[in-house]
Amino acid sequence: xxIQQLYEEAQQLSSAKLRDDIVxxxxxxxxxxxxxxxxxxxxxxxxxxxxxxxIFTSPIFGFPIMLTMxxxxxxxxxxGANIPSSMLAEFFGSLENYLTAFFGFLNTPExxxxxxxxxxxxxxxxxxxxxxxxxxxxxxxxxxxxNYGYLPRVAFNMDRLFKRVGAHGKQSLTMAMGFGCNAxxxxxxxxxxxxxxxxLAILTxxxxxxxxxxxxxxxxxxxxxxxxxxxxxxxxxxTGVIVGIVMFGIIVTFFVSWVLSKTALKGIPTHYTLxxxxxxxxxxxxxxxxxxxxxxxxxxMRAVKVAAxxxxxxxxxxxxxxxxxxxxxxxxxxxxxxxxxxxLDGYIMxxxxxxxxxxxxxxxxxxxxxxxTGSLTEVDSLVDLKQIFLDHGWTWLTALNMMLFSLLHxxxxxxxxxIYKETKSKKWTFLAFLIPTVIAILVPLIITQTVRFFGWM
Numbered sequence: 001x002x003i004q005q006l007y008e009e010a011q012q013l014s015s016a017k018l019r020d021d022i023v024x025x026x027x028x029x030x031x032x033x034x035x036x037x038x039x040x041x042x043x044x045x046x047x048x049x050x051x052x053x054x055i056f057t058s059p060i061f062g063f064p065i066m067l068t069m070x071x072x073x074x075x076x077x078x079x080g081a082n083i084p085s086s087m088l089a090e091f092f093g094s095l096e097n098y099l100t101a102f103f104g105f106l107n108t109p110e111x112x113x114x115x116x117x118x119x120x121x122x123x124x125x126x127x128x129x130x131x132x133x134x135x136x137x138x139x140x141x142x143x144x145x146x147n148y149g150y151l152p153r154v155a156f157n158m159d160r161l162f163k164r165v166g167a168h169g170k171q172s173l174t175m176a177m178g179f180g181c182n183a184x185x186x187x188x189x190x191x192x193x194x195x196x197x198x199x200l201a202i203l204t205x206x207x208x209x210x211x212x213x214x215x216x217x218x219x220x221x222x223x224x225x226x227x228x229x230x231x232x233x234x235x236x237x238x239t240g241v242i243v244g245i246v247m248f249g250i251i252v253t254f255f256v257s258w259v260l261s262k263t264a265l266k267g268i269p270t271h272y273t274l275x276x277x278x279x280x281x282x283x284x285x286x287x288x289x290x291x292x293x294x295x296x297x298x299x300x301m302r303a304v305k306v307a308a309x310x311x312x313x314x315x316x317x318x319x320x321x322x323x324x325x326x327x328x329x330x331x332x333x334x335x336x337x338x339x340x341x342x343x344l345d346g347y348i349m350x351x352x353x354x355x356x357x358x359x360x361x362x363x364x365x366x367x368x369x370x371x372x373t374g375s376l377t378e379v380d381s382l383v384d385l386k387q388i389f390l391d392h393g394w395t396w397l398t399a400l401n402m403m404l405f406s407l408l409h410x411x412x413x414x415x416x417x418x419i420y421k422e423t424k425s426k427k428w429t430f431l432a433f434l435i436p437t438v439i440a441i442l443v444p445l446i447i448t449q450t451v452r453f454f455g456w457m
Contacts, residue, residue: 048279049276049278049279052279053153053276056150056153056157057153057156057157057276062153062157063157066154066157067243067247069145069150070243070246071239071240071243073138073141073142073145074239074242074243074246075235075236075239076137076141077134077137077138077141077214078214078218078235078238078239078242079235079239080133080137081133081134081136081137084132084133084136085129085133085134088125088128088129088132088133089125089126089129092121092125092128092129096117096121096122096125099117099121100113100117103116103117111319114315114319115312115315115316118315119311119312119314119315119316120308120311120312122311122364123308123310123311123312123314123361123364124304124308124311126360126361126364127212127304127358127360127361128304134211134214134215135180135211138179138180138211139180140287140288142176142179142180143282143287143288144282144284144287144288147280147282147283147287148279148280148281148282149276149277149278149279149280150279151173151176152276152277153276154172154173154176155169155170155172155173156169156276157172158171158172159172161254162254162257164258165254165255165257165258165261166200166257166258166260166261166262166265166267166268167197167200167201167204167257167261168192168194168197168198168200168201168270170191170192170201171189171192171197171200171201171204171257173188173191174186174188174189174191174192174201174205175201175204175205175208175250175253176208178205178206178208178210179208179209179210179211179246180210180211181210181211181212182205182206182208182210182411182412182415183210183411183412183414183415183417183418185205185208185210186202186205186415186418186419186422187418187422189201189202189205189422190422193270194270196265196267197270199265199423199428200257200260200261200265202419202422202423202428202432203256203260203428203431203432203435204252204253204256204257204260206408206410206411206415206432206436207249207250207252207253207256207407207408207436208246208249208250208253209245209246209249209406209407210359210412210415212358212359212360212412213359213406213407215360215363216359216362216363216402216403216406217242217245217403217406217407218238218242219363219385220399220402220403221238221241221242221245221399221403222234222238223385223386223389223399224386224394224396224399224400225237225238225241225396225399225400226238226241227386245403245404245407248404248407249407249408252408252439256435256439264431309357310354310355310356310357310358310361311361313354314328314354314361314365314368317331317354318368318369328350328369329369331346331350331353332346332347332349332350332369333346334346335349335350335353336349341445341448342401342405342441342444342445342448343397343398343400343401343444343445343447343448343451344398344401344402344405344444345392345393345398347366347369347370347392348366348402348405350365350369351363351365351366351369352405352406352409355412356410356412356413357412357413357414358412358413358414359406359412362406367385367388370388370389370391370392371388395457397447397448397451397457400447401444401447401448404440404443404444404447405440405443405444407440408436408439408440408443409436409437409440410433410436410437410440411432411433411436416429416432416433419432
């Protein structure tokens, strides 16, 4: 680094410290003037807010409490969504029998039944079964934390870390929104005033798993990472694994933000002055209804609109043959060497490619390829599902690599579309695709080659 660069960096750091000092002095001066000119009696609510803030924003207790809240939220989502998801899947499965009988009554060609029922219907109903129950739990619970006043404390705590990597504290709020839907989180970055910091938030939001990836992460964690546990302990272990995966995604977010802030999006983070609101009792019923009807429903409808054509396309590729082999299998055989290099296989790579429109359909597409059914497939139990994976050579390493690839890979089609709408730039949209794709390839590649080198398999 040259002397001129060192001088410029010192100037930038000095300016940033000067802004912090000015804001701090303004706050202290205004607080002093108020205390000198105004007499008031503190209410119980003010006293309670100060006591809670001393804990929730503490450098010692703040982050452990955040991790605990995150774990509880995920546990409620994982444990609470299992039964409703199964009930929805059974309902749609029984309804499919009536649709099949109806098409048979009309004597429709087999390919029409295949496209509309085995492709379109199964694909969209899988998305609904997988997405709706977790969203119905996650979004209302998240909204309750927001109404109670805890989320501004999260932003306050995370601002310290984001500032160190050149980003903005508000990015923590957009990142939290990404746990529900990355596409919605991209729009929520509008709360960040600085164009540079807003671009950082947009480019890194994909590294937190959206609702469409929860199904894959939860199933694989339950089948392979928590295989030796049962009952509530199994849900607890699964939650621990998911929290670990999420924490890794957050670390990648910090790392990529730091690299971008030193290169393509170089600059000093703007000052983040946040007035913490008082804690208040949330309106539980109104919050739950509003979150369920607005956020959950709108996100679900967007996902269905994107997943429907993908489901049709998948069925077409699996049922058009060149010789004795379908187009889908040609693609699998082509991708298999690259997939094996990453500790995966051609079926998994093909599933992620066809799952670009919606992450929810990656797992059913994978099953369709493994079972060679030519249609999106469900299995009767998790035991059957694990046996299918084992029959195709899966190990704990395969499951881990697929979880990491699912966490880190390119955004879904809806998110990419929103990125283009928000940035009005093909270049930044392409970077939003390229950056996570490269990282998603490198991480499983390094893990797989390391495991093979030391002979841990």
